[in-house]
Amino acid sequence: MSAPELITITVDGRPVQVPKGTGLVEAAAAAGIEIPVFCYEPRIGSAVGACRMCLVEIEGMPKLQTGCTTPARDGMVVHTARTSETAAQGQNATIEFLLLNHPLDCPVCDKGGECPLQDLSFRYGPGKTRMTFRKRSLEKPIPISPTIALDRERCILCYRCTRFSQEVAEDEELVAVNRGALTMIATFEDEPYRGPFSGNIVELCPVGALTSTQYRFLARPWEYERAASVCGLCAIGCNITVQSREGRVQRVLSRNHPEVDRGWLCDKGRFSSPHLYAEERIDSPRRYRDGAEEELGWDEALAELESLIGEAQGEVVLALSGTETLEVAYSLAAIVRRGARSDGVVLPEPALDALDPYRVPLSALAAAEEIVVFEESPVLERAPVVDLWLKLARRNGARLTTIGPAGEIQRAPGDAARACRELAGETSELGQRLRKAERVILIWSGRGGAGGAHLAVLARALGLHEKDGSGALYLPSTPNPRGVAEAWEAAADEPSHQPEQIGLLLVSGDEAANDPAIRKLAERAHRAVALTLFAGDTASWADLVLPATSYLEGEGTMRNLEGRLQRLRRAAAAPIRPELSWLAELGERLGVALPASVTGVFAELSAKALDDISFSSLGDRAPLPARTKPGPVEAPEPEAPPAVRGGPLELIRYRALFSGPVVEHVPQLAFQRPLPEVEISAEDADRRAIADGDEVVVRSTGISVRLRARINAALRPGSVRIAAEHCSELAPGVQVSRP
């Protein structure tokens, strides 16, 4: 891309050079001058000039112009309120008008202390009011969802929320109704705003009209301690700021990594902090023996664990969830590989480095020309912010092709690997287009990706390594599979023996503890130990349960789906002993030397596997590591998907975004849990005389589930899609019929 053309404008007497087409707000900022704004937010799309706060005087134009909507032109002379009496009066008047009907709520409003209206009123507004009439009064607050409260009296109608709903999240649930002086923000038919990104409007709203009910009245902004951390609930690792008061986490805000999340957060990451204080959280080790539960102290628990490892005599298997940080995974792996001398592991997903030559930041999606998504599990459920990037890409003019059961190019579930090969071949038209385009990005979202190997084969064939701005992204279903695999590899220098049977199963993380496959392994195992946040039903299969810390309470690193190594910081002290400290003690008992601190473990791990980068160099906004050289890719030959047995329709299970042990323990997010629905294609529904919303029975061998039918026009006939938590034990082939 050629360098943008630079033009010179003068702002308040200061000349500044900016790229052509920059808005005046950014141009003034480049000159070090603030132009106040309310409705202007470049991430929401184009400026609307609705609030009239950014009024500036431009020489040559008789009336005041809004700086946000005016692009800079060469030679423009701009006067802001600092040097222009008219502009100052204009902004003063704007604030006065905004405050006319604004209620005197500051003492009781949650936004007080971090409110742009307060700050700008101080800076640009009048000191006294001339309003002698009654202010308008509306019903307040109105819960537009269980997590967000709307106060219409405070709303200054900047439309940031409605523009977000329309132009960013594209869910169009929040709209402005009525017109003129009666305009109000509302949802249609007063339905709750049910969407994965609704929480962002709380951060966008410049006044206290949209506030989070979870955080309502908990604290004032000056009473917090902040920790700059990273969300550990999905593989994106959005950068967050966790604010806590008196040692309790109160809320999570976005920290805006422009390459990763662009300042957006999904509701799961934003509203999940109450899981730290759920009643079910275990706070001390427990032993289950002969049906009796016994609480142990840490010394006894470690002694018990040591004896269990000793009993197993090398037949130890470690099951990781992919939610652990690299350091915790490394310490666990060191215990198993060096302490128990066993190489048995169940990694959450295969995560190879095949896609490292095609590394690309998520922000590259915004500038891409062609995007191909192999989507078996919806991207929105796996990595929601990637879905926002895709929407942005499409608005920016990229051509988005989805290949999968519900995609533009319909393929059977499990067939994505073959589709990859076909695209790489010469005959595919789409493939030709991809070869010609400059900026191509491939995304894999679903199972059977062999850790990105298939995608790597395609990327190699398309020659994406040479093209700047092109790349490939593999969306895993757990937050840190690559990191966990790296930690396992690095934990020991020589391989030990592979256990034939499972003497001791060490299950780390609630995800693994709730996984039915791991559960079956636990039944086969002689003994099982679980390391979880919540009690759940570990009592039924584990012999020893140890309490774990959450991602909000730990220091460590995680590698996200781009390959970026990001650092988590502790926001609140956990009420239990951190893992690294007791793992180091356990290591001491087993003769494995492990550091007890994060920096120590990271240094050890980094020396072996991360090119010896230091912990302190990780910084607040982690950079993307450089691309490696492409080499030969070992990808298994894709086979045709196996025939489906049990029923005529093939069942696609997908993990919904709002599922999992963390979300289950947050009551406010219960309304976002996936509804008990089955997505069925139009053709199949017609054939069975099922209408949208009907109750149906989904049957497979021996099991039947009652769900509501939802017709998905894009879904391929022959497939149905159900959220994993409603599937129970249905077989891959099901039949759907009316009850």
Next chain:
Amino acid sequence: MIGATAFGTIRGFGVTLKQIFRGTVTEQYPEYKRPVYPRFRGRHRLNRHANGLEKCVGCSLCAAACPVDCIRVVAAENTAENRVSAGERYARIYEINLSRCILCGYCELACPFDAITLGNDYEFSEYSRSDLIYTKDMLLAGPIKHTPVADPELYDTPSPNYETDS
């Protein structure tokens, strides 16, 4: 010169001797408690409206204004069953650490609802530091000991009506 010094010294002795006959100016506290001025800044009081609702809405402006950070406010929502204050929210926890408080009165100035005022009570010594952390009910209650106050007619300007009528 020595004579002048000596004479001056002897005159000094006379000055001090004279003081014995002038009597003492000591006020014997606690038998006699000097009346304080009406606006004397003593221990805090949380006020109520005439209808019994608390004035404090838990906005934390007092905590923000406090130069020594001795006020702790945790707010909560007023519900229909439990309506404590006259607004949307009330102070669920309101604590002032009187061992840190410098009785400057900034909290009284900051409060938008005249909920916290500084009364005239200055006798609140305790034997342990934790007893000096006054909780909300202690602050809502009146002073335990009576402090004599000087005549407001002579020593104060009239209170504005927004302070006396709730």
Next chain:
Amino acid sequence: MSTVLPLATAEVWWIGAIEALVVINILLLAFAFMTLIERKVLGRFQRRFGPNRAGPFGIIQPFADLIKLVRKAPFRPDRLIHPVLYLGAPVLSATMAFLAFSVIPWGGGWELHGYQINGQVVDVPISLIVIFAIGSISSYGVLLGGWVSESKYALLGAMRAGAQLVSYEVALSLSVLGVVLMARSLSLTGIVAAQHNTIWYVAPQIVGFACFAVAGVAEVGRAPFDLPEAEQELVAGFHTEYSGMRWGLFQIAEYVHMITISALMVTLFFGGWLFPVLHRFGPVWFLLKLAIVLFCFIWARATLPRLRYDQLMNLGWKVLLPVATVNAVATAFFVVLR
């Protein structure tokens, strides 16, 4: 007049012992209530009450202070090399102070049921020199205390105090030369006897009296010469590292020393226990005169600001010493001419 003024005669040993005991106890009581009286009188000079809460008029205050001192944590410096000397220094000071009082005559002597009771605990022909000698030893206690504390502040304070004490001892001794020449006796009982029926020596020896007064105040270390104990100077001077009752012993030494110097002043210049009438009540007159002199000590403390160290040394060597010497020479001249 030998019936009125019997010189030291055979007193039964156990009466002497009882006398000593009584004198020591009275001195201790005097010290205790001296602290209270000083505070109350000082308060009155400053238009306030002194302590008046502990008991009526604060009478229990000295006992409260005593209990406080006794209950204080008795720390000792970590680097102590001579613990015996450390504990011995305040003991030495206090003991010497009591010892000095033993030769002061407070009464004319009586006969009771055939037993002779002397008017002083012990009588030696050179009792004046004895007092000065004992006083020198007690100033040694100050130096010792400061040095053995192994602390710079204490050592410096002790050095300054020691220098002050030594300088003013010279002036003190010279200022009483005139009295000795006029009384032709070094014994205190002899000096008192010499003032009988004549005008007390304060009149002819006014210069000597002035020198003695100033030097006496400086010897004791009272205001305005209280540099050794000024709190703003060197923490607490030579008794920095002493706490509780050990410090209490230094205080006892100081106050009893003050009482001794006052008693000496009364004896040398105001006729001791003499009064135109009622000789049997010698001790009462003695105590009365002593009280007035002590009041003057307190008065001086309330009035005068503290002298700076160089001013202090200046006064002692360059003013008092020449004046006392001239006074002694002049007195000698007049006595010889008489």
